[in-house]
Amino acid sequence: GAGVSQSPSNKVTEKGKDVELRCDPISGHTALYWYRQSLGQGLEFLIYFQGNSAPDKSGLPSDRFSAERTGGSVSTLTIQRTQQEDSAVYLCASSRRRDTYGYTFGSGTRLTVV
Amino acid sequence: RKEVEQDPGPFNVPEGATVAFNCTYSNSASQSFFWYRQDCRKEPKLLMSVYSSGNEDGRFTAQLNRASQYISLLIRDSKLSDSATYLCVVKGNTPLVFGKGTRLSVIA
Numbered sequence: 001g002a003g004v005s006q007s008p009s010n011k012v013t014e015k016g017k018d019v020e021l022r023c024d025p026i027s028g029h030t031a032l033y034w035y036r037q038s039l040g041q042g043l044e045f046l047i048y049f050q051g052n053s054a055p056d057k058s059g060l061p062s063d064r065f066s067a068e069r070t071g072g073s074v075s076t077l078t079i080q081r082t083q084q085e086d087s088a089v090y091l092c093a094s095s096r097r098r099d100t101y102g103y104t105f106g107s108g109t110r111l112t113v114v
Numbered sequence: 115r116k117e118v119e120q121d122p123g124p125f126n127v128p129e130g131a132t133v134a135f136n137c138t139y140s141n142s143a144s145q146s147f148f149w150y151r152q153d154c155r156k157e158p159k160l161l162m163s164v165y166s167s168g169n170e171d172g173r174f175t176a177q178l179n180r181a182s183q184y185i186s187l188l189i190r191d192s193k194l195s196d197s198a199t200y201l202c203v204v205k206g207n208t209p210l211v212f213g214k215g216t217r218l219s220v221i222a
Contacts, residue, residue: 033209042201042214043158056209091157102148102203103210105157 002026004106006092012112013082021077021109023092031095032075033103034067036088043091049075050097082113117141118213120202126219131192135216137185137202146205147178149187151198152215158201161187192220 005024013019025032034046045059049069060066064082069075079086089110093103120137127133139147147164162169164176164185175188185202199215 035212043212045209045211048209102146102150102160102163105159107157 004092004094004104006090006106006109008109009107010110010112012114015084015113016081018078018080019082019111021079021090021092021111023075023077023106025073025075025092025094026104028096029094029104030072030097032069033093033095034075034077035091035093037091037108038088046077046090079111082111084113087111087113116213117211118202118204120213120216122214122216124217124219126221127192128221129192129194131220132188132190133192133218134189135187135200135202135218137187137213139183139185139202139204139211141204141206141211142183144183144204144206147176147185148203148205148210149174149176149185150201150203150212152201153198158212161200189218192218194220194222196220 004026007022011019030051032049035043037043047060047067048056064080067077089108091105091108093105095103118139125133149161150158151161152158162171162176164178166178168177173190177186197220199217201215202213204211
């Protein structure tokens with residue numbers, strides 16, 4: 001597609017429920033990134049996929065967080081047993097592997113855990 | 115020490131003013147540098163890359179000082195539409211590291 005597409009745009013869930021967030025990167029971009037941004041905070045790196053390599057999971061805050069990328073394209077970020085501190089905007093970005101022009105972000109999923 | 119540090123602001127300036135933002139980074143192995151712009155409740159968007167020789171894009175000028183690990187952004191002739199948060203971004207052998215941003219409000 002023309003841009004990075006994320007769904008849903010907003011998600012309200014009850015504490016303890018699992019949620020899945022979806023990202024569809026720009027066609028031809030081999031690198032895909034998940035970040036999150038809490039209110040008034042900077043972007044926090046979560047996980048990075050590059051082609052068929054093992055993902056860099058170093059930013060995942062706990063084992064309740066996981067992500068996969070199927071077929072080198074669409075990615076799903078799953079948060080199990082959501083907690084209130086998981087409330088944030090989850091941003092997905094993609095880039096060409098050796099892109100010196102930075103990343104292109106999707107418009108994000110605003111997650112609210114009540 | 116945080117990897118990327120910025121003055122959070124807010125910077126409140128009148129239209130037509132010149133404003134400068136500064137940023138420092140801690141990883142001397144950083145290779146690429148960018149300024150992103152983020153409007154309220156929107157995703158970050160690339161404003162410009164930053165090169166060692168300095169670069170200009172219209173009213174915007176970015177400078178990099180590798181020795182001091184310092185990056186700057188200068189905005190001349192500020193417009194109301196420049197009101198946003200400006201994120202300093204650094205890349206080494208890891209995904210992009212973002213500063214928390216500097217908020218700019220341009221006032222009529």
